[in-house]
Amino acid sequence: AIANVRNIEHAEVELCPGLNHFHGGNGAGKTAVLEAIHILCRGRSFRSPLVRDVITRGQDAFLVRGEWQDTQQGVRSVAIRRSLTSGAELRIDTRKVARISEIAKLTPLQTLLPDVSELIFGGPKQRRNWLDWGMFHVKPAYLTVLRDFLRVLKQRNASLRIGDGDVRSQSAWDHEFSDLSQQIDQFRRQYLDELEPYLVAVMAALIPEVKLTYDYRRGWPAGEAIEKLLGESGPREVKYGVTPWGPHRADIRFKVADRDAAKVLSRGQGKLLATSLKVAQVALLNELQGKASLFLIDDVGAELDQEHSSMFFRLLRDQGSQIVSTSVQNLSGREFGFSASDTATFHVKHGAVIKE
Numbered sequence: 001a002i003a004n005v006r007n008i009e010h011a012e013v014e015l016c017p018g019l020n021h022f023h024g025g026n027g028a029g030k031t032a033v034l035e036a037i038h039i040l041c042r043g044r045s046f047r048s049p050l051v052r053d054v055i056t057r058g059q060d061a062f063l064v065r066g067e068w069q070d071t072q073q074g075v076r077s078v079a080i081r082r083s084l085t086s087g088a089e090l091r092i093d094t095r096k097v098a099r100i101s102e103i104a105k106l107t108p109l110q111t112l113l114p115d116v117s118e119l120i121f122g123g124p125k126q127r128r129n130w131l132d133w134g135m136f137h138v139k140p141a142y143l144t145v146l147r148d149f150l151r152v153l154k155q156r157n158a159s160l161r162i163g164d165g166d167v168r169s170q171s172a173w174d175h176e177f178s179d180l181s182q183q184i185d186q187f188r189r190q191y192l193d194e195l196e197p198y199l200v201a202v203m204a205a206l207i208p209e210v211k212l213t214y215d216y217r218r219g220w221p222a223g224e225a226i227e228k229l230l231g232e233s234g235p236r237e238v239k240y241g242v243t244p245w246g247p248h249r250a251d252i253r254f255k256v257a258d259r260d261a262a263k264v265l266s267r268g269q270g271k272l273l274a275t276s277l278k279v280a281q282v283a284l285l286n287e288l289q290g291k292a293s294l295f296l297i298d299d300v301g302a303e304l305d306q307e308h309s310s311m312f313f314r315l316l317r318d319q320g321s322q323i324v325s326t327s328v329q330n331l332s333g334r335e336f337g338f339s340a341s342d343t344a345t346f347h348v349k350h351g352a353v354i355k356e
Contacts, residue, residue, distance in 0.1 A: 003063040004056040005039070006032035007351035014355075018342030019313070019323045021300070023330045028348040030326035034111075034296045037324060039080055040066045041109040041294065043090065043100030051082050060084050070106065071291065078103055101136075101143060108137045108285055108293040110278050114302060117270035119277060121262045124251035131252070134281045135191050138288055142187050149180040153248060161241040171231070177246065178227035184247040185218045192216055192252075198287070199280040206279070206311055207272040210256055210265070219249035271304065275312060282319050292320040300327040310336055330356075 002011045007029050022030045031047070035054070038046050039062075045054050055062045061083035070076045080103070081089040090097045097103065110133075119126050135142040156173040192214075203212060220226045229245050230237070237243060254261040254273065265273065282293040295316055304312055313336035316323055325331075333343030345356045 001063075001065040002033070002036040004059040005036045005054060005062050005064065006056065008032050008036070008353070009056055009059075009351060011351075011353040013346065013353055014344075015322065015324065016342060016344040017322055018317065018344075019325065019333045019336060019338045020344045020346070021331050021333070022324070022326045022346045022348050022353070023328065024348035025328060029351045029353070030348045031298055032351075033346075033348065033353065034298055034324060034326060036064045037066075037294075037296060038109065038111065040064045040078055040103075041107045042104055043080060043088070046111060046113065052084060054082075055084065061086075068107070076106060078106065105137070105140075108282070108291060110282060110293055110295050112275060112278065112295060112297040114299060116274045116278075117267055119274035120254060120265065120270040121267075124249070127252045128248075128250055130277060130281075131188055131191065131250075134195065134284070135187055137285050137291070138191065138194075139187055142184075145180060145183045145187065149177075149184055149247065152177050152180060153243060153246065156243055157241060160237050160243070171234070174227050174230050177230070177243070178225075181219070181226050181246045185250075188218070188247070188250065189216065194288075195280055195284050198283040199276060202276045202280045202283065202315065203273075205315060206276050206308060207269065210269060210273065212261070212273070213255045213258070215253040215255060217251045217253065219247045219251075220245040268305075272308060275304070279312070279315050279319075282316070282321060286319050292322065295321050295323045297323060297325040300325045300331065301329070302327075313337060 002008050002013075004010075007027075011033070013033070022033050024030050035045050035047055038044070039054075048054060051062075061081060063079065063081045065077070065079040067075060067077045077091075077093055079089075079091045090100065090103060092102060092106070115122075119130055132142075132146065152173055156177055159173065199212075203210065220229055226245055230243070233244060256264050261273065262270070282295075285291055285293060300309060313323065317337050330345060330347075333340065347354045347356055
């Protein structure tokens with residue numbers, strides 16, 4: 001149920017477990033439906049960090065409520081309300097919760113948006129976020145370690161900025177920072193090792209012409225102890241007020257024929273590779289935990305051609321994924337391998353959502 005999200009003042013939608021497609025003209029409200037689902041599962045919009053951009057003009061709050069069948073815990077309900085004045089109110093089964101992560105862990109949510117290729121062509125933060133998504137759902141202990149690391153990083157950087165040239169002011173954080181950095185590095189390496197065979201299988205189906213390798217860079221030089229590096233670069237750190245080494249600087253360099261993939265792949269190939277990376281995560285999660293994922297796909301056909309779209313949707317179908325997609329055209333689930341009983345179609349017009 002959606003209230004006051006963009007141009008959708010009110011809508012109630014019952015999704016089927018398979019393919020759910022929303023079609024309509026430009027500006028009708030199709031992407032707003034995806035945005036509302038993203039808010040429900042992640043606690044935030046994928047379009048804007050500002051609440052006022054999401055709330056319907058003339059209103060002071062939006063509300064999104066959802067109910068779904070959890071494979072392990074039965075029926076669960078979630079509600080998120082955000083206003084211009086009182087912040088966010090989060091509820092699970094009518095119980096107030098303080099952290100978005102409590103909601104996010106209920107449903108593994110992947111997005112395939114027009115900027116999906118930035119996972120390949122964009123900066124390191126995109127790839128770190130991709131890694132963090134996988135470990136958040138596959139390795140529950142990772143979130144605690146990551147939170148502790150970010151806390152120590154923030155405190156250490158604050159200490160650097162007020163240190164006035166005294167490197168001792170931040171050294172008290174170095175041991176804990178080093179220990180947490182190494183834990184995160186171990187989590188990431190193990191996850192990438194587990195993911196690799198799934199990525200190979202997905203790429204063989206979606207983009208077989210590309211032979212991929214990758215170079216994981218942990219955020220400090222190989223063979224070096226991070227605590228030693230921090231000690232040696234102390235004066236420079238104080239000067240700039242930032243910590244130059246650590247997992248917050250990590251990256252994954254994808255390579256094709258030993259060259260940077262971002263420099264040799266076309267935009268279309270980049271989209272296919274980014275899509276493969278996300279589908280591989282879904283396959284690994286499904287194998288390890290028997291948990292299906294939810295995929296939000298905006299503007300079907302803009303990202304992948306017909307042949308690759310069909311293969312992509314079939315891969316998701318085989319993983320038991322639920323799909324919510326949009327486009328200006330109506331689509332038949334049959335062309336993507338979904339039966340009529342496993343497909344739902346909705347027409348969106350002027351903020352109204354009508355099931356067909």
